Amino acid sequence: MKRIVVFSGAGLSAESGIPTFRDSDGLWEQHRIEDVASPDGWQRDPELVLDFYGKRFQKMNLVQPNAAHYALAELQKKFDVINITQNIDTLLEQAGAKNVWHLHGRLDTAKCEFHHEIFGYQPTHRCDFKTLISKPIALGDTCPKCGGRLRPDVVWFGESVDMRQPYLEELIDTASVFIGVGTSAQVYPAAGLLTLFADTEQKYFIDPNPAYGALYGFSVLEGKASVKLPELAKQLLGSAN
Ligand code: APR
Numbered sequence: 001m002k003r004i005v006v007f008s009g010a011g012l013s014a015e016s017g018i019p020t021f022r023d024s025d026g027l028w029e030q031h032r033i034e035d036v037a038s039p040d041g042w043q044r045d046p047e048l049v050l051d052f053y054g055k056r057f058q059k060m061n062l063v064q065p066n067a068a069h070y071a072l073a074e075l076q077k078k079f080d081v082i083n084i085t086q087n088i089d090t091l092l093e094q095a096g097a098k099n100v101w102h103l104h105g106r107l108d109t110a111k112c113e114f115h116h117e118i119f120g121y122q123p124t125h126r127c128d129f130k131t132l133i134s135k136p137i138a139l140g141d142t143c144p145k146c147g148g149r150l151r152p153d154v155v156w157f158g159e160s161v162d163m164r165q166p167y168l169e170e171l172i173d174t175a176s177v178f179i180g181v182g183t184s185a186q187v188y189p190a191a192g193l194l195t196l197f198a199d200t201e202q203k204y205f206i207d208p209n210p211a212y213g214a215l216y217g218f219s220v221l222e223g224k225a226s227v228k229l230p231e232l233a234k235q236l237l238g239s240a241n
Pocket of ligand 1: 009010012014015020021026086104182185187207208210223224226
């Protein structure tokens with residue numbers, strides 16, 4: 001079965017009603033990154049941070065996957081599809097995607113603030129506690145293992161992203177198709193994937209305002225994910241043996 005690797009950003013979920021970050025009405029127009037998505041912000045005002053992610057958690061539970069999410073799930077009928085997403089919503093899973101790698105974490109889990117990748121602060125200890133959550137993390141929620149504060153299980157600016165090196169190299173070596181969709185490709189190391197997969201035989205880039213793609217031999221499909229991904233999925237499924 002041929003392997004397709006999909007690299008997605010906020011544009012994949014935009015038509016489900018989840019705001020992107022850098023479009024005109026985006027999240028970074030309404031919030032300062034250093035206040036709500038950084039270790040400093042967490043130390044300074046954890047309540048503001050929990051309110052920011054709590055609202056995103058509640059929003060996620062009010063929306064549905066869109067045709068783009070379902071098209072990626074549909075591709076699984078004839079392809080081994082690996083979704084590497086920058087998104088912390090779980091709409092891909094809700095649409096039936098089986099293999100989703102959340103590069104920047106996810107909204108439906110919480111972790112102890114003394115987790116391994118802590119940066120900028122000398123943690124008093126290390127704790128690997130993580131848990132699924134069914135409601136937003138509340139100020140005062142603590143880790144049952146060590147008593148640390150529970151925090152969103154997301155990668156903040158200034159924290160490291162686990163690029164799962166050996167596995168990623170295997171994906172680069174084995175992908176027949178690479179699809180970039182709905183990302184401004186401005187945040188590294190995630191955006192570096194677009195060049196890491198530069199040698200993949202079939203490469204597509206879907207975005208209404210493609211900031212990327214032509215440079216590295218991508219077939220740029222200018223348009224919305226909910227339109228272009230179902231079209232591309234139909235084409236790929238039709239050509240698969
Ligand atoms: N279909 C496809 N793409 C869309 C759509 C749509 N309907 N609507 C918007 N887009 C595109 C925009 O043109 C833009 O290129 O989605 C992209 C959104 O870019 P950003 O808001 O920068 O989101 P993203 O690229 O995912 O940001 C990456 O930055 O702030 C951090 O951690 C955060 O994971 C995020 C990372």
